[in-house]
Amino acid sequence: MTTGTPIRLQKYLARAGVLSRRKSADLITAGHIQVNGQTIKEPFFRLLLGVDEVRNEGALLSPAKPVYYKLYKPVKVLSAMGDDGRYGTLSTLLPPDMTRVFPVGRLDYDAEGILLITNDGDLSNLLLHPRYHVEKKYLLTLRPCPSRSQMRRLEHGIELDGRMTKPSVWELLERNDAGKEGIIKVTLTEGRKNQLKRMADAVHSHVKSLKREQFGPILLGHMRPGQLKKLAPGEIAALMKLADAARSALAGVEEGDGEGDED
DSSP, rough: OOTTTEEEEHHHHTTOOOHHHHHHHHHHHOOOOTTTTTTTTTOEEEEETTSSSSSEEEEEEEOOOOOOEEEEEOTTTSSOOOOOSSSEGGGGSTTTTTOOEESSOOTTTTOOOEEEESSSSSHHHHHHHHTTTOOEEEEEESSSOOHHHHHHHHHHOOOOOTEEEOOEEEEEEETTTTTEEEEEEHHHHHOOOTHHHHHHTTOEEEEEEEEEEETTTTEOOTTTTTTEEEOOHHHHHHHHHHHHHHHHHHTTSSOOOOOOOOO
């Protein structure tokens, strides 16, 4: 956006590193945010980017230059910033001077694979919006290995929490341990909490390992656990194209936090 572009206050705060629209809205409605010295309590209040001055309890807020990384989250690391006190978090994998960034979605403590790391709250909200479906690919080790008919059932959808899961793709790559264990590639376009584990449970199987290999157009590739890489210009362009598609699809739909990622 260029100087003078109208922008919602809630969106401005997200771009300034207040992580999510919901947290931004809470700050605004609680009366903590001032625009040109006036307290504003309406999240949809419009200001002019680069013209109006925005403060949080007197502290000046400015949208940071957006940064985009991919991280190979290892197992036994929480998808959270800061110090949990008991478990390792993403902060332990990032350089000390890398602040005001956050993961786009999450992976569970015992899952591994690609996480996008950014300070672009607008992009994060678009990619996680429950009404826009970003494709994600996972590699699962399941025991016992589901039958072909069981995988077809999962592909067509099962009921979780009173709602059917969206169509997905389950592809058996190999069997081992005398066929008792299977390695399966799964493609999802939604991200309910523990979705893959719960889908496996529905066919009486257990997830031994879970690795996310792709988020939208961004591939994990040959990264090592714990490795952080800045996205290449082509990868950023692909993400922006995806965000534009989400923005168009959501035109007229109230923006909000997404359901989060499968873990």
